[in-house]
Amino acid sequence: MASKPQGRTGRRPGPNQTRAAILDAARAAFGARGYDAVSVRAVAREAGVDPALVHRFYGSKEELFVAAMALPVSPSRLVETLLADGVDDLGERLVRTFLRLFDEGEAFAPFLALIRGAVSNERAAAMLREFLAREVLGRLAAAASPDRPGLRASLAGSQMVGLAMARYVIGVPPLAGTGRETVVACVGPTVQRYLTGPLPAG
Amino acid sequence: MASKPQGRTGRRPGPNQTRAAILDAARAAFGARGYDAVSVRAVAREAGVDPALVHRFYGSKEELFVAAMALPVSPSRLVETLLADGVDDLGERLVRTFLRLFDEGEAFAPFLALIRGAVSNERAAAMLREFLAREVLGRLAAAASPDRPGLRASLAGSQMVGLAMARYVIGVPPLAGTGRETVVACVGPTVQRYLTGPLPAG
Numbered sequence: 027m028a029s030k031p032q033g034r035t036g037r038r039p040g041p042n043q044t045r046a047a048i049l050d051a052a053r054a055a056f057g058a059r060g061y062d063a064v065s066v067r068a069v070a071r072e073a074g075v076d077p078a079l080v081h082r083f084y085g086s087k088e089e090l091f092v093a094a095m096a097l098p099v100s101p102s103r104l105v106e107t108l109l110a111d112g113v114d115d116l117g118e119r120l121v122r123t124f125l126r127l128f129d130e131g132e133a134f135a136p137f138l139a140l141i142r143g144a145v146s147n148e149r150a151a152a153m154l155r156e157f158l159a160r161e162v163l164g165r166l167a168a169a170a171s172p173d174r175p176g177l178r179a180s181l182a183g184s185q186m187v188g189l190a191m192a193r194y195v196i197g198v199p200p201l202a203g204t205g206r207e208t209v210v211a212c213v214g215p216t217v218q219r220y221l222t223g224p225l226p227a228g
Numbered sequence: 229m230a231s232k233p234q235g236r237t238g239r240r241p242g243p244n245q246t247r248a249a250i251l252d253a254a255r256a257a258f259g260a261r262g263y264d265a266v267s268v269r270a271v272a273r274e275a276g277v278d279p280a281l282v283h284r285f286y287g288s289k290e291e292l293f294v295a296a297m298a299l300p301v302s303p304s305r306l307v308e309t310l311l312a313d314g315v316d317d318l319g320e321r322l323v324r325t326f327l328r329l330f331d332e333g334e335a336f337a338p339f340l341a342l343i344r345g346a347v348s349n350e351r352a353a354a355m356l357r358e359f360l361a362r363e364v365l366g367r368l369a370a371a372a373s374p375d376r377p378g379l380r381a382s383l384a385g386s387q388m389v390g391l392a393m394a395r396y397v398i399g400v401p402p403l404a405g406t407g408r409e410t411v412v413a414c415v416g417p418t419v420q421r422y423l424t425g426p427l428p429a430g
Binding site: 138141142144145146151152154155158159163176177180181183184185186187188189191192193195196197198199200201202204208211212213215216219220225226228 | 378388390418
């Protein structure tokens with residue numbers, strides 16, 4: 027191996043600067059145009075790098091979004107892991123996984139940033155809506171039930187977002203301080219019913 | 229009857245200006261110190277008016293809050309109306325009432341302002357948390373079930389806030405466009421279970 031480079035000339039950015047430029051361009055693009063309308067190719071162009079490099083660093087548009095928004099896990103990978111154990115008790119497992127991530131704090135700040143964006147401007151709301159629909163709720167529901175998967179997923183999503191708001195953002199007592207497994211036992215059956223139970227006609 | 233006053237001297241504020249001064253003082257006080265720590269007397273002092281006048285205009289601290297935040301209805305009055313018909317189907321009636329207010333738009337802007345405040349600063353979150361706990365959830369749950377009323381109410385609140393976020397703020401499809409009675413039939417049983425169903429031990 028040759029010796030390490032002796033400092034930079036300032037002309038060619040190092041890999042960390044390239045990654046930072048890609049993530050900056052991605053945040054700007056998703057924030058301005060939503061999730062669906064942005065391509066990996068467009069982000070590469072706006073960052074001034076080769077699209078193949080973005081693919082090599084991040085693999086997919088979803089992973090690029092996850093990195094740009096500093097999410098601690100890829101939601102679609104989480105969904106895949108949850109579904110690998112089937113749909114029995116899926117509701118409880120989903121609530122438990124979500125609370126564990128949030129109680130440990132690592133997922134909370136990026137989530138709060140997404141929610142804050144969504145409540146303060148319509149473009150950020152569109153970004154979150156499109157991302158959730160395409161990468162999270164759609165996958166979850168399609169696997170859980172063939173009957174109205176979209177409605178099921180958005181109902182489950184409404185309970186999960188509400189739980190996060192009540193427990194972590196607004197801090198409603200006593201839910202904010204209730205033990206994790208009690209919350210799982212209370213809220214898990216709701217999510218399970220939304221995903222796999224009977225739905226009304228109409 | 230004497231003739232109408234011919235314009236104002238600018239010395240003594242008219243009733244509309246007095247009301248505006250009271251509501252400004254109330255918004256500032258609730259925003260800075262939360263709901264519980266603010267008294268009608270303190271708002272009167274900060275607005276430079278007699279406390280009796282504030283009581284005459286607004287009746288109670290809750291009504292003062294409702295007016296200051298431009299809420300379209302008094303939540304405790306709403307709860308009272310819902311409970312007047314008993315606890316059977318309370319979940320469905322609560323969801324229906326809430327969707328009707330929100331779908332018609334009149335309740336949405338003030339609610340969004342409260343949520344926006346709560347996600348962007350801790351003082352506004354404290355204000356909303358204390359108001360909900362004292363005037364809404366506590367009353368609702370105490371009437372619905374003697375068993376862990378606070379936990380029941382905050383679980384129901386989590387679903388209601390999440391429904392509002394998903395349907396109106398983030399606009400998650402297809403829930404955002406689903407007919408009102410379908411949403412009532414889906415979400416009503418969840419709220420009913422939280423308020424009156426069995427809860428796990430722990």
